[in-house]
Amino acid sequence: IKAKASAYTHLLAKPPPSAKMSSIGMMDPAFFVGKNELLTWLNDLLELNYTKVEQCANAAAYCQIMDACFPGEVQMKKVQFDAKHEHDFVKNYKVLQTFFDKKQITKHIEVTKLCKAKPLDNLEMLQWIKRYFDMHYGGHEYNAVERRGGLSFAATAAKENAATNKPAKTAGAGVKSAPMRVARPASSSAPKRAGAPGASSGGSSANDEQVAKMQEELTSMKLTVAELEKERDFYFGKLRDVEITCQTNERTEISGLVEDIQKILYSTAEDVTVVPAAEVAPVPEATPVAAA
Numbered sequence: 001i002k003a004k005a006s007a008y009t010h011l012l013a014k015p016p017p018s019a020k021m022s023s024i025g026m027m028d029p030a031f032f033v034g035k036n037e038l039l040t041w042l043n044d045l046l047e048l049n050y051t052k053v054e055q056c057a058n059a060a061a062y063c064q065i066m067d068a069c070f071p072g073e074v075q076m077k078k079v080q081f082d083a084k085h086e087h088d089f090v091k092n093y094k095v096l097q098t099f100f101d102k103k104q105i106t107k108h109i110e111v112t113k114l115c116k117a118k119p120l121d122n123l124e125m126l127q128w129i130k131r132y133f134d135m136h137y138g139g140h141e142y143n144a145v146e147r148r149g150g151l152s153f154a155a156t157a158a159k160e161n162a163a164t165n166k167p168a169k170t171a172g173a174g175v176k177s178a179p180m181r182v183a184r185p186a187s188s189s190a191p192k193r194a195g196a197p198g199a200s201s202g203g204s205s206a207n208d209e210q211v212a213k214m215q216e217e218l219t220s221m222k223l224t225v226a227e228l229e230k231e232r233d234f235y236f237g238k239l240r241d242v243e244i245t246c247q248t249n250e251r252t253e254i255s256g257l258v259e260d261i262q263k264i265l266y267s268t269a270e271d272v273t274v275v276p277a278a279e280v281a282p283v284p285e286a287t288p289v290a291a292a
Helices: 002-013 017-021 035-046 053-058 060-069 086-102 111-115 119-136 153-183 190-247 254-265
Strands: none
Touching (some): 035 053, 035 119, 053 060, 053 086, 060 086, 086 111, 190 254
């Protein structure tokens, strides 16, 4: 009986995954991990070739990260790794939500935002999932390609690009060849007019590439600014708490004050209790001594 009681006590002492994850707030260090580090970790773990965090929007990578953490507990057969449309994305998020319910994870999945493939939303989701993985991964070996049935994300993307570019090249060739047939019986000025559209199309394609590159740089800068703002607010809040602690300190021993300051410095976002400015007692000003 004592052995059974001790076994039950051991089981009750183990907190569920949701209890551990409840302490992860937006100011947790996990949310300051950069996208380059996340992509490197993701590609190494799942043997992918992702270059942007928004490529995770179809939730296939999210599902497989959880499968790597708990092999066999995610319904991998229902995951659509080649999902291209939002209604297919939603199906993958349903698989992920089923796993969350099974593990009693209370994390709310912003399906609508994530399906829009916005960089910041998917960056925060990937940061959270990496934090969960680091807390629960057992160090076991994991064959990512075998678990998804030999399907390679990179190969799928290459096939999609090839299928997308092939009709465009064929159509472009047809447009260029048509003026050549008409220009032969025309005057010598006709080839010059036929060459103009080619030059303009070349210029427009170069402009499109430049615009796309600038948009990508702008998105990267926005993500960097958002991460810096979070970090700034996080440490400013700590400094403000230290200031309030020093102003309202009534202890005579320095060790007690040091302990309070250390609690503030090493606490997470869930542990920090911010004291409103109105509740802080003002520091009394020194009264001038009247001259004799």
